[in-house]
Structure formats: structure tokens, C-alpha cells
Amino acid sequence: MSAKNIFKTATLMKEIMARYNNAGKEAKKNGIPVAWVTAVFPVEIIYAAGLFPYYPENYGAVAAAKKIADKLSSAAEARGYAQDLCGYARCGIGDAYADEHPIGEILEPDLLFCCNTQCGSLPKWFEVAGRFYNAPYFLLDTPRVGLETDELCKDYFIEQLHEMIAFIENFSGNTFDFKKLSEVLALSNEACRLWNEILDTAALKPAPFGFFDACFHMAPIVTLRGTQEAVDYYRALKEEIDERIEKGITAIPEERYKIYFDHIPCWPRLRWFSELFASRGALVVASQYTHSWAYSFDLERPLESLAENYTHEFVNRCFDYRVQRKINFMTRYGVDGFVFFSNRSCKPNAIGLYAKNKLIREQTGLPGVVFEADMSDLRFFSEAQVLSELEPFFEQLT
């Protein structure tokens, strides 16, 4: 994603995201309730219910990318929310208490929905926010799933989806429209299909698109999944990528190696990382993070299908499943090595990473490395330290 290599579609993304943000601000005026949701959440139900889904995690990621996570956190830290809490949560809570809002205020919720597949930080943050904004809060609880399909978790989730629909109906006074849900699910399927086709182009040698591009282009699949905008956007992006393939435009000038990366990027240093890898001829091609949004819903059995997709998402799976999934990606994308980010903000992804690194190196024979930093807070980023961790890795690439 070098400066010269910006996608035309990027302009379109800025437009649709601006439209989305604006719609959020307008929602209250238009009597549309603002519903906070989490990234891996069946937002399809929220869209179908006619609520406006707002993603506080995105707010955190934007603050991180603008390099102000530490400033925004300070009002939370002053109240004892420690620096070791998730950076997104600190930004969100910090903004609630702050007098200054350098990236604009977080959108105040009328109700909050959280799914804890991703982590336990989100529900705790949303509890705090529910108290702060005095808004009702609903948790979709997803016990962790092991290697096999888990009917117990699935059944629990389905029962909760019914509870959630009743909760929304009770809030809005409207009967939930399953026909509308079906339409939303179809749009979600299409956006996910396109998104994954796009991600797959990273396997081409050389590739027109890589992980850092995906990080740049992922906002619509997270926030607008289930709308026509997301489908249109990824159709346009896919066309542009196809054009690039024809013209021989590649993601980085000289692709010599392909790299697998976990998990969330270090947002305030996204460009630095992408340039660092590019300068070594290394293209990061896949991450389970960007592949999170790969849902496929069966419109004939919507709630069951939502439950299957959201409870069996990789972030909710056991150690062995995740190891296997990483290895599968490495094989599918033909990588030459892997880099694991031990992200202070994200315990579910960071805990066990040293063991995974060792195990995967043994099983694949690939070089691998773990580096330490934080996805949002530069106080926990040391350029010298990261380089000292990554340099020996680059030297092992052959």
C-alpha cells in the first residue's frame, strides 16, 4: 500500500464511510435508534430490525490510526482504567469522560449489543458504557468451541437470538421482519463472498493485493455487511483488482516472499510495517483477522445459520483449531514465513502465541517470529525493539 499504489476505489470507500458516519449522526434526528455492536456480531439482525449499527471498535481503530489513542485514553486512565486494558476500550471510555474530542465524539448508544466471541474486554467495556449512557445492554454469550462442531453452543446461541429479537421488539414496539432478515443475509453473503475472493488474490505470484491493503479496505465488510453499499463497494474493488492483474500492477514492487501475519495490525504504524515488509520484498498475504468476515448463511434456516457462523468463528475456537487454521492459510497462500503480533490489547489472540509459534515452526519448517507491541497505543511500541525482533526473521527468509 505504498503512496503511489493507492487504489482508485479508496476514494469510493471514503465516500461510503463518510455517508455511514453521517447516517449515524442523523439517525437520532430521524428517530432511528443507535445500537452499539461488536465486529463479530450478527449485525444482520440489527439491519433487519431497522436500527443503526454503530461500531465503537472502529472508533478505537480510527483513534489508533490517528496516533491519539494515548491522549484519548487519558480521561479513562485518570479514573483508574489501567493502561493494560484493551486500547479500543480505553479510547471509548476515555472519550465518554473527555472534554476534548480530537476525532469527534463516539456516537452515543440508545441500546448496546455485544457478542463475546471475540473477547471478554468488549462485554466489560459495553457494561461500563451501558452504565455511563444509561442504555439497555444485551449480551450474546458464546462459550468457546473446541475442534469439533458444538451443538450445545449453537443451541444456546439460537435461544439467545430469540431472546434478542424479543428484546428488540420490546424496545422498538415493532414485530421483527424475517423477510427483511432474509434479504439482509443475502446481501451479507454476497459481500462476504466478494471480500474473500479479493483476499484470495493475494495468493497470486506476484499478488495485486495483500494484508495491509485488506486492512485499509476492510471497514465496509465490518460495518456495512448486510447492505447493498458493501456489495457495490467490493464489486468495484474486485473489478479494480482484476484490472490490476491484467495490467500487471502488483501490491509491492518486488515480491520475493509471502508472509502470514496474525492478527490485528499495529494501526498507528500500519504504513511503517507495510513499507518495512515491502523493503524486504515480503508481501503479507493473509491473516485470520481479515479472514474473519467469511460468513455464508443459509436463507432457509436463518437463525441456525447465524448461530453456526458466529459461534464457530475462529476467534471463539480452541488452541488446536487455531493452529490448524493458521497452517491451512500458510499452505493455501504458499507463504515463506509467519509473523505473530503479541498484542497487549488483545489477550485472546496473544495468550498462547509463543507456544503456537514453536509448534507451527516445528510442523511446517517455516521461519516464524513473535513481536511485542500494542495495536493502538504507541507507548507500547518501540521501533528498535520490533526491528530487533523482525530482522533475524527476515534473514531467515530464503
Place this chain on the structure above:
Amino acid sequence: MNKPELIEPFENALINPAEQVRQWKKENGSKVVGFLMTDVPEELAHAAGFFPYGIINGKADLEKADTHLQTWVCSHARSSLALALGNKLDFLDGLIIPQTCDTTRMLLDLWKQVQPLPYMDDFRLPRQVDRPSAKNYLVSELKRLRHGLEQFSGCTIDPESLKQSVNLYNQNRKLMRKIVDLHAQDPALISSREIYTIINGAMVMPREKVSELLDGIVKALEEQPYTEKDREPVRIFLSGTLLEPLEILDYIEEFGGTVIGDDFQNGYRYIESDVVLKDNLIEALAERQLNRIPSAAFDIEHKPRRIFLSNLAKEKKARGAILFHIKFCEPENFDSYDNLQAMQKNGIPAMRIETQFGRTGLGQLRTRIHAFMEMVGGGSK
């Protein structure tokens, strides 16, 4: 027997838990299933013939965990794993970890990698208790857990054994609550340190033995006459996920205080309620879990933790509250500010203190508690 002699076995069990566990194994020819504190249905493991052992010792060599867990992972997880790596838990045959946070959700799988045991399972607690789905799910999860324990023991847990185990645990808890009540009526009867030594010691001792000892302690306390005192101790309420280190209690008493309530997993939360004896004991175990007092794991809509805590402190006539936070414990940290506000709103002076398993500076801890005790009307004895 007098009281100190009766409490000594609990103290010894905490200082050297391995010795009496090995003794039990030798005598009973059975297996030990460890658990991480403390939302685990120990009754099920006990009914399967195992010794449920609470992993509690805070004196581990934390560096042992460094190659496996980042230094910013909570010290309870680090110290527990470090104990295992330091061969301090080599008597364990199995392990159950209750998933109450991100760390406990990830820990069992990592433990499997670095120190596998013949039986290892997660107890996947629901993270909400306000809706009917929680109970339906939990009943099924308890059955799953029971099935795993049965497979490991090689025989089914018959309802009669489960009833006996439930009875035994209920009796244990009842007696411990009795001790807490007697202390609340007359703090001079037994020290705060002694009470928490009993509760924590019970987690690492054979239950049958615990019952006998508790019986004796209750009798000894009931026989002890009330003595007039120059001044009543200052009543202090404590809150947090885990009480660590126990020296906290010494300092509170040293500066004229006494602990009259808490919500620690290794404190009142461990003993506050019983399993209702009914035909379907799995359902009864689920109900106990769902009706437990609030914890940091998740908030309860019909019983918000901050309101519950500040009301309880008021009800117990606390003159001050100290909110403890194990460093890097995310759930507790997300609650602390609002808990603090709620205490202050209820007119209870409160402060926060951060501690760490195996790493708490005792001098500084004592100084902070001293300052707080001065503020709420205590002082040196």
C-alpha cells in the same frame, strides 16, 4: 482443643499443601483434580471419587511462566502455571479451569501444551444469568462436565454419591458462614486472618477432614465468652476478584480494623450459598451458580455488582471499603471505578489497592492500609 490448635491444620495446609494431598492419595488410592478459583462445581468431581484441589498458592516463582505467558498476563494465571512448571502441583491428575475471563478462556489449552495431565477440561460458564437461556445452557454444560469426569474415573456418578457430596459441601459452607457470623457479632472471637485462612485452607484439604475441624472451631467459638473491650475495631469491607496476599488482613487488624464482609472468590463468594437438595441435583448445581453473588466476570442486570457491594457494605455497617485489584485482571479493572463511585455515593469511604500474586511489595501495602485506617478512624492498636 483450643482455637489456635484447630486452625493450625488450615495454616499448615496452605504452607505445604502437597504433603497432605499426597497422604490422601496414598490412603485413598484415588486421584486429584485441581481447579482454578473458584466457580467450579467441586461437588461433581468429589462425587466421582476425586479430591478437588483449589490452586491457590501465591508464592510461585513467576519467572517460570515467562517463556509461555506474557508479563502482562494476570499474575494469578502466571503464578498458577508457574507452580505447575515448578513441579509444585505434581500430585495433580486432572485440572478444571472455569472460563471467567479471556485469560482463563485461553489458559487450559496452553497448560495442555506445556504440562499435559490425563484429564483436563474447561468449565464454560455462561456470562449472563438474567435470561432463561443461561440455565438451559448451564444444565447441559454441567452434564458435559459430568460426562468427562465419569470417563476419567471409569464409573458413573450415581445420584446418591452426588447427594452425599452436595451435603458435605453444604455442611462445610454452612459452618464457614457460621464462623463468619460469629466473627461479625464479636470480632475478638477470631481474627480476620484466621477466617480467610480457614476458607482458603479448605480448598486444598480433604473435605471430610475440613468438616470435622470446622465443627470443632464453631464449638470452640461458641463456648468462648464475650469480653468487654475498650474499643470496637473499625469495620472494613473488602472487594475484589481474589484476596492476595493474606497479609492484607494482618495489616487491617494491626491498625485497628476488622474485616466484616467481602466478595472474593477465595472469600465470601466461595461460601455464600448452598446447593438446594432436590431430585435433579444437576439443575440444583446450575441454580447455585446462577444465583451466586455478582462478580467481575460479568455484571448482572437484576443485581448490579456496584449496587450490591455498596449496599452490602452499608448493611454490614462498614466504616470503610478497600477495593483490591489483581494487576492485569481486566474484568476487575473494568468494574473498579464504578464500584468506587458507588461506595462513596453510599457514604462509605473507599480506596483502591493493586496487588500481584507473588510480587506485592508488603511494606508499601502496609503503609497504604495504615493511611486508610487512620482516615476511617483506626490507628495502631
